[in-house]
Amino acid sequence: MAAKEAAIDRFLAEYPRAVDAGRGHPALQGCEDVRWSEFPECPAGIPVLLHALLDREAASEAERVLTNCILNSITAMNEAMPTALPFLLRLASDPQVPARPELLDLLVTIAGFSESIDTDDEVSVLWFGSDSEHPEREQCRAVFREHASVVSMLTEELGSPNQQAILRQAAGLL
Helix, strand or coil: CHHHHHHHHHHHHHCCCHHHCCCCCHHHCCHHHCCHHHCCCCCCCHHHHHHHCCCCCCHHHHHHHHHHHHECCCCCECCCHHHHHHHHHHHHCCCCCCCHHHHHHHHHHHHHHHCCCCCCCHHHHHHHCCCCCCCHHHHHHHHHHHCHHHHHHHHCCCCCHHHHHHHHHHCCCC
């Protein structure tokens, strides 16, 4: 957790004005009202990174830091992901967002992490944990389904049929 907070602090030191870039953007309405730090291993500075995704200079680095903050490891996403996901989907649907290509890749990653784990596959359960241990998977799938029209539009912009399928699957479009 300290490493995530330190990464946000370093980001702010390098891009102090980036936080103001997204002020008033409709996709981020309500992001500052979320108590991000109440989620395990989630820093309070998530809104700073979400706003910075709209800053041309800082967008790519903001996406990198955000990804590291909301993915707990290469095999798990943070419990805050279902809360962050609507903001990410709305931002990715705005062609003016500088970090849009990176957000599309992140959404595919989140969709992949959201896939249900077969309880009969002992190796997968060992690596990724069971769905009952990670309710955020189903919660993310519910968010993808809720935003299925946005997901459908976004999949058209992905070059890889595999990426398209992963995103469509998460939204229940397959």
